[in-house]
Amino acid sequence: MRKIVFAGLVSLLPAAALAQEGDAAPSVDLPMAEVTKVMTAAVDGFIRPGYDAFHEASGKMTTAMKALCEAPSRTSYDAAKSAFRDAAVSWAHIEVVRVGPVIEQNRFERILFYPDRKSTGLKQVQSVLSKADETATDPATLGTKSVAMQGFGALEYVLAGTGSEELLKTKNGYRCRYGAAIAGNIANVAKELSDIWDAPDGIQKAWEQPGPDNPSFRTSGEAITALLGILVHGAEAVRDQRIETFYKGEDKAKFPKQALFWRSENTWPTIRGNLEGLSTLLEKSGMVALLQEKDRPIVAATQAQLKSMIELSAKVAPDLEKAVENAAERRKLDKLLADGKEVIAKLNDGYGGAIGLSSGFSFSDGD
Amino acid sequence: MWRGEAIDRRGFLKAAGITFTAALSPRSLMALERADAVYASGFRAPDGSFGVATVSERGEIIDRVALPARAHGIAYSAATGRTVAFARRPGTFAMVFDPSRQAEPVMISSPEGRHFYGHGHFSPDGSRLYASENDFDGNRGMIGVYDARDKFRRIGEFDAHGIGTHDMTVSDDGELLVIANGGIETHPDFGRAKLNVDRMEPSLVLLDAKTGALIQRHTLPVSLRQLSTRHLDIAEDGRIWFACQWEGERNALPPLAGWFSKGDDLSFAKLPEETTIRLGNYVGAIAVNRRDGVVGLTSPVGGAAVTLDAKTGTVVKEEAVREAAGVAPAAHGIAVSSYDGRFNDTRSKVAWDQHIIRLG
Numbered sequence: 001m002r003k004i005v006f007a008g009l010v011s012l013l014p015a016a017a018l019a020q021e022g023d024a025a026p027s028v029d030l031p032m033a034e035v036t037k038v039m040t041a042a043v044d045g046f047i048r049p050g051y052d053a054f055h056e057a058s059g060k061m062t063t064a065m066k067a068l069c070e071a072p073s074r075t076s077y078d079a080a081k082s083a084f085r086d087a088a089v090s091w092a093h094i095e096v097v098r099v100g101p102v103i104e105q106n107r108f109e110r111i112l113f114y115p116d117r118k119s120t121g122l123k124q125v126q127s128v129l130s131k132a133d134e135t136a137t138d139p140a141t142l143g144t145k146s147v148a149m150q151g152f153g154a155l156e157y158v159l160a161g162t163g164s165e166e167l168l169k170t171k172n173g174y175r176c177r178y179g180a181a182i183a184g185n186i187a188n189v190a191k192e193l194s195d196i197w198d199a200p201d202g203i204q205k206a207w208e209q210p211g212p213d214n215p216s217f218r219t220s221g222e223a224i225t226a227l228l229g230i231l232v233h234g235a236e237a238v239r240d241q242r243i244e245t246f247y248k249g250e251d252k253a254k255f256p257k258q259a260l261f262w263r264s265e266n267t268w269p270t271i272r273g274n275l276e277g278l279s280t281l282l283e284k285s286g287m288v289a290l291l292q293e294k295d296r297p298i299v300a301a302t303q304a305q306l307k308s309m310i311e312l313s314a315k316v317a318p319d320l321e322k323a324v325e326n327a328a329e330r331r332k333l334d335k336l337l338a339d340g341k342e343v344i345a346k347l348n349d350g351y352g353g354a355i356g357l358s359s360g361f362s363f364s365d366g367d
Numbered sequence: 368m369w370r371g372e373a374i375d376r377r378g379f380l381k382a383a384g385i386t387f388t389a390a391l392s393p394r395s396l397m398a399l400e401r402a403d404a405v406y407a408s409g410f411r412a413p414d415g416s417f418g419v420a421t422v423s424e425r426g427e428i429i430d431r432v433a434l435p436a437r438a439h440g441i442a443y444s445a446a447t448g449r450t451v452a453f454a455r456r457p458g459t460f461a462m463v464f465d466p467s468r469q470a471e472p473v474m475i476s477s478p479e480g481r482h483f484y485g486h487g488h489f490s491p492d493g494s495r496l497y498a499s500e501n502d503f504d505g506n507r508g509m510i511g512v513y514d515a516r517d518k519f520r521r522i523g524e525f526d527a528h529g530i531g532t533h534d535m536t537v538s539d540d541g542e543l544l545v546i547a548n549g550g551i552e553t554h555p556d557f558g559r560a561k562l563n564v565d566r567m568e569p570s571l572v573l574l575d576a577k578t579g580a581l582i583q584r585h586t587l588p589v590s591l592r593q594l595s596t597r598h599l600d601i602a603e604d605g606r607i608w609f610a611c612q613w614e615g616e617r618n619a620l621p622p623l624a625g626w627f628s629k630g631d632d633l634s635f636a637k638l639p640e641e642t643t644i645r646l647g648n649y650v651g652a653i654a655v656n657r658r659d660g661v662v663g664l665t666s667p668v669g670g671a672a673v674t675l676d677a678k679t680g681t682v683v684k685e686e687a688v689r690e691a692a693g694v695a696p697a698a699h700g701i702a703v704s705s706y707d708g709r710f711n712d713t714r715s716k717v718a719w720d721q722h723i724i725r726l727g
Binding site for chain 2: 118218357
């Protein structure tokens, strides 16, 4: 049922002397049945499995952290770092979805507070480690503290930052218990997201069945434009937030220590995770089916470019300080930036134009 | 009559002078000579470049000025002829140009820690330029003040008393700054992402134009906290019209436009349910035609242009306009542009941007 939102002075009486020239003219108008099929595939084939996998990976990370605290050793330490990487990559796959419950109640920032140009997170983590604040060792209470000290960025510092060797020396030491609480907090948020998307009458239904009384999408055009928005914004985030944060080109200033997860050398695994997430969503949703035959090659071309980026990102030196100083490595970075721009254009103008956004997706987002 | 000075196309021609008209192509000159009104709007060209164009009421392009990136709102001083295209958020440039090309362009850069929000307005005498800006690390909207008589030197700033500041304008007597704080937090580190949709704080604010002192601030009731108050225009009687974009549930029917005056509470236009649906819960631009006593609203989301009675707020006309973008007062009624290149009667090979301003 549609909801009338009252403001006290508002009434919704019919207007007199109304001259009307046709209905509204939405820019994207696709068959509802086809769009419903695509939206259902996107939710059931990518979004829900993505959050479920992230929940599982963050649970394993929590278990590995607790094992490290109970029995510090090189083996348990390596296992914890490995579980961190797996959970971070799992997050990277589904991180491309920057709409819906994940951007409500600070969930996104609680999982990952980044970019952090002023090193707010680093300062807070260093502070809590020096004070050994016991309330930060319980995921429940940690979850009520600053978002900058309760997500992946904080845990990376615990595992790979200055003083991390302490993790090998002290059983149930403060640093480790704080790290385990961070992992537990991430797992808690992951469970929330998984549960919200798995509930059959909530956002899952709203996304899968656009319609006049739908709280998310009234029309097929709104739904598919939002899905395209995930891809466009996700591709922009890889280029603008994950690569250009530390490297904008040979002649520009370079900031390798501004890169996400530079300490643990997980920058490229998570960038690959983002790119694989975009590719998987594009494939699993079946968005290509909404295009006319003549426009369909744009999807294959986008996939080919994403595949090329995924492969190239595996070949860049993991030590970013070395990567930005080496001419051969910089050429790879330049190629990734150029390819990223192409992917954005193909989705924005190519796919966007093909579904009816005459000037592309980004141009049409108003303001 | 539209907001600003009561000059028309002849006034624009006179101000432009022989040098300007002599430089126009015959086609552009003809477009200008037969125009009842002249407008400016940002655009994207087919090659992906951006600019701002002067346009006849029929929609024929008269002249173009290249821009380094995409523009959003435009300010025009009838007193000096200076026109400013503001970068789309989170852009950091504002290009000051003279549509008659009698003065060199001036490029304004936002200061460190600020970016433009895409809108601004001149004082009535053209001596001051006010611009909506984001103090992004402080998460507060600001109004930058620039001296138009000294190469647009930044001479100060005022607190906009809200977040997500978007459109702003100046009262006819130059005493008040009128500010629409959309209530949405953004930060250039996150591009154009909306960071607080579940805890928005929209507000409408009046400031003393000379001192920046807060005169009046309206917040919205809890039920409308996701109603982003974004665009403004002022009617002849001083009534301030505002237009909104709803960030809440899509099947809600929020009010999308309203008005207030200094000292008064907010009132919302009584739009019929089908009009709210037609607008897609989203108004992208608003303009008052003072002569006709009407207010134009456009929605790219719904693909619609709606005209309201400026006294009563009732709907007098609705049109389906695919990808409707800007709106401005026409000789009669409202002029409407679209992303797919239509400007009233003419379709050009450009994508018109979100706003139009009338120059003469």
